[in-house]
Amino acid sequence: MQTSNRHLCVSAVLAIAGLGLINFAYGRYAKSHFVPNITLQAAEAAGSHCLVTLGDSRMAAGISAPALTAALRVQGVETCVAPLAIGALPISGQAMALRHLMRDGRAPRWVVLGASAGTLVAQDSPDPSALFGNRAAELAWSDASDISRYYPRFPFADLDRGVRFWFARSNALTTYASAMWIKTQALQDRLVGNRPDTQRNRFGSLHDMQALLGSFREQAMQALAVPNGDYRLSTWFEMVQSLVHDSRAHLIVVEVPMPASYRRDVLDSTLGRNYRRWLEGELARSGDTFVDISAPRSVEDANFADGIHLDTSGALAFSSELGGKLAPLLESAKPLERSP
Amino acid sequence: MRKHVAEWLELIGGSRQPPNSWNRRDVALARAAWWILLVLLTWAFAGRNTKFIYIDF
Numbered sequence: 585m586q587t588s589n590r591h592l593c594v595s596a597v598l599a600i601a602g603l604g605l606i607n608f609a610y611g612r613y614a615k616s617h618f619v620p621n622i623t624l625q626a627a628e629a630a631g632s633h634c635l636v637t638l639g640d641s642r643m644a645a646g647i648s649a650p651a652l653t654a655a656l657r658v659q660g661v662e663t664c665v666a667p668l669a670i671g672a673l674p675i676s677g678q679a680m681a682l683r684h685l686m687r688d689g690r691a692p693r694w695v696v697l698g699a700s701a702g703t704l705v706a707q708d709s710p711d712p713s714a715l716f717g718n719r720a721a722e723l724a725w726s727d728a729s730d731i732s733r734y735y736p737r738f739p740f741a742d743l744d745r746g747v748r749f750w751f752a753r754s755n756a757l758t759t760y761a762s763a764m765w766i767k768t769q770a771l772q773d774r775l776v777g778n779r780p781d782t783q784r785n786r787f788g789s790l791h792d793m794q795a796l797l798g799s800f801r802e803q804a805m806q807a808l809a810v811p812n813g814d815y816r817l818s819t820w821f822e823m824v825q826s827l828v829h830d831s832r833a834h835l836i837v838v839e840v841p842m843p844a845s846y847r848r849d850v851l852d853s854t855l856g857r858n859y860r861r862w863l864e865g866e867l868a869r870s871g872d873t874f875v876d877i878s879a880p881r882s883v884e885d886a887n888f889a890d891g892i893h894l895d896t897s898g899a900l901a902f903s904s905e906l907g908g909k910l911a912p913l914l915e916s917a918k919p920l921e922r923s924p
Numbered sequence: 925m926r927k928h929v930a931e932w933l934e935l936i937g938g939s940r941q942p943p944n945s946w947n948r949r950d951v952a953l954a955r956a957a958w959w960i961l962l963v964l965l966t967w968a969f970a971g972r973n974t975k976f977i978y979i980d981f
Contacts, residue, residue: 591952592938598956603963672978717978757967768968914938
């Protein structure tokens, strides 16, 4: 090998080693600053045999652990509460969060899963490029075997998406890339003089959140529009059921609070009612429970400050009412005996 | 000026031989650092402003 080529090879090896080092350092930094990881650690720290709440940002905004604990205590149910709802995570990410929580022998007593129309039915596999933002948690928490849950026909079909999923989960630079994008976006805004959106809450700009209500409505109606109402449960939801049942815990699915316009257009539509009937039947068959609390008594549309998420007083009202509705269910719950 | 910059970019990128008087190890290190910088810049800016990103970080 010529000397010049040898030096180029040395440069390449050094560059790869340097990237490996940066990947390692960024991975450590990102893991400790990524809020889904922090939420998971807090849920783990709550201890074993707690009531675990799962769901997306609607559940994350709506659950006040102290209010829920207090409401249960009033009714004679003493338990720790481990909030594990994470914004933007669909049922796949929620299932992974529960699986992660239950590693090391940790077992919940009850799992309360916040859902809304269509979020528990089987849907198209996501492109790996969709696993950004908080959904990066799905890359971070995935097992190698999850590739077959996302892409059941891999490798004979879906080779491209499967390989990209595998690569994206294999290193921190791709897993947590969007965490850096959000920072470079702020830098770019400063450089070009874009004024940051000041009208925002912890979930993002109010404008984006208000637009999200329309997206939720559209996605729900799309998910519910299955010919002949032939719904199938998501394999991820079935994983949640297996995890809960195997640990002899109880699964309670809660219809999360939504504004009146959403309830009218989606939940009270013919499709929405058919879906609810089907879901209740499915849950009853597997020994799980459905609780509709989409319109809590003390929650008004004004409590959805950004259109979809409950504000503090709405969260307190929802959590208290949820505690009141759950208590009789939890009290009557006995260790489950299920046939394998 | 542009010619000068182009020569430097060719040199640091590896398509031009450095002068014999230069320490080859330093050149190899500089090239590695340059490539890392390019990869990191691409990585950091590739997805910005392309999507609504909801991330708690």
